[in-house]
Amino acid sequence: MKLLNWLTNRARRRRLRLKTGLRLSRYARSRWLNGVLITTLSMTSIYFFLRSDLFLIKQVQIESVSGSLIQQSKVEARVRFYLARSIFSVNTEKIEQEITASFLPVREVRVDKIFPSTLRINYDERQPVVELRLEGQSYLVDVGGLIFAETPPGRSLSIPQINIGFDELDLARERVLGQRLQQMTVTRMLEVGAFAWEDVKLMLRKIEYRQENMVLVFADPVDTDRTWETLLSEEKEVAMQLGTLVSIIHHAESQGKKLAQIDLRFDRAVVIYQ
Numbered sequence: 612m613k614l615l616n617w618l619t620n621r622a623r624r625r626r627l628r629l630k631t632g633l634r635l636s637r638y639a640r641s642r643w644l645n646g647v648l649i650t651t652l653s654m655t656s657i658y659f660f661l662r663s664d665l666f667l668i669k670q671v672q673i674e675s676v677s678g679s680l681i682q683q684s685k686v687e688a689r690v691r692f693y694l695a696r697s698i699f700s701v702n703t704e705k706i707e708q709e710i711t712a713s714f715l716p717v718r719e720v721r722v723d724k725i726f727p728s729t730l731r732i733n734y735d736e737r738q739p740v741v742e743l744r745l746e747g748q749s750y751l752v753d754v755g756g757l758i759f760a761e762t763p764p765g766r767s768l769s770i771p772q773i774n775i776g777f778d779e780l781d782l783a784r785e786r787v788l789g790q791r792l793q794q795m796t797v798t799r800m801l802e803v804g805a806f807a808w809e810d811v812k813l814m815l816r817k818i819e820y821r822q823e824n825m826v827l828v829f830a831d832p833v834d835t836d837r838t839w840e841t842l843l844s845e846e847k848e849v850a851m852q853l854g855t856l857v858s859i860i861h862h863a864e865s866q867g868k869k870l871a872q873i874d875l876r877f878d879r880a881v882v883i884y885q
Contacts, residue, residue: 678736741804756792772817
């Protein structure tokens with residue numbers, strides 16, 4: 612009798628465990644399915660929300676920090692492709708690279724996303740240090756020697772000019788823009804141009820290369836129509852010669868004399884007055 616009761620209770624407990632396990636299994640399966648459904652619905656809602664018209668690019672703001680060589684309308688036309696695209700799918704670094712590659716005068720550009728639907732583009736143009744004149748055509752050159760733009764027609768620039776030929780620069784005639792001046796003579800010219808740009812009192816008008824000699828043509832600070840010139844040595848440091856040049860100019864001003872020519876190619880400067 613005891614054995615029968617024990618077997619009966621054991622069978623009853625086993626059926627109870629099976630029934631409880633089945634309930635738990637159904638509950639776990641139902642809970643998992645609910646989780647998947649909720650996650651799917653949430654992701655779908657987020658996807659359609661982000662792809663909604665609210666986040667489509669509707670406006671492009673373009674600002675130039677400095678310079679006026681590039682028309683903002685051309686920059687806007689270059690990025691018009693991104694209008695009506697989701698602001699989340701736009702790669703700002705790619706746009707910056709495209710603008711830099713398309714517009715040589717651009718020195719630096721930054722593209723920002725202004726939520727929910729605006730792109731803001733800020734760019735800074737290269738600043739010319741000298742104007743390069745090659746056989747009737749004028750180009751702008753930055754401090755690194757890059758020829759980045761043609762001189763705008765009718766614009767008078769307060770920067771020195773370099774008059775030189777293609778053969779002396781070894782430039783490709785068919786593609787001047789984008790080339791970089793690397794020869795030692797041109798590097799010296801750029802150094803002179805940068806020096807004169809910082810000291811506007813020098814009033815450097817142009818830089819020429821005559822028979823392998825660098826010649827600086829200056830304008831008189833009072834009578835700007837009158838010019839005088841300085842010959843530099845190829846063997847001496849440019850900075851040292853410019854320092855000597857400034858000292859001679861100041862001495863001439865203190866004596867009330869007008870300069871005609873300064874020759875710095877020798878051990879001692881040769882000064883000719885008018």
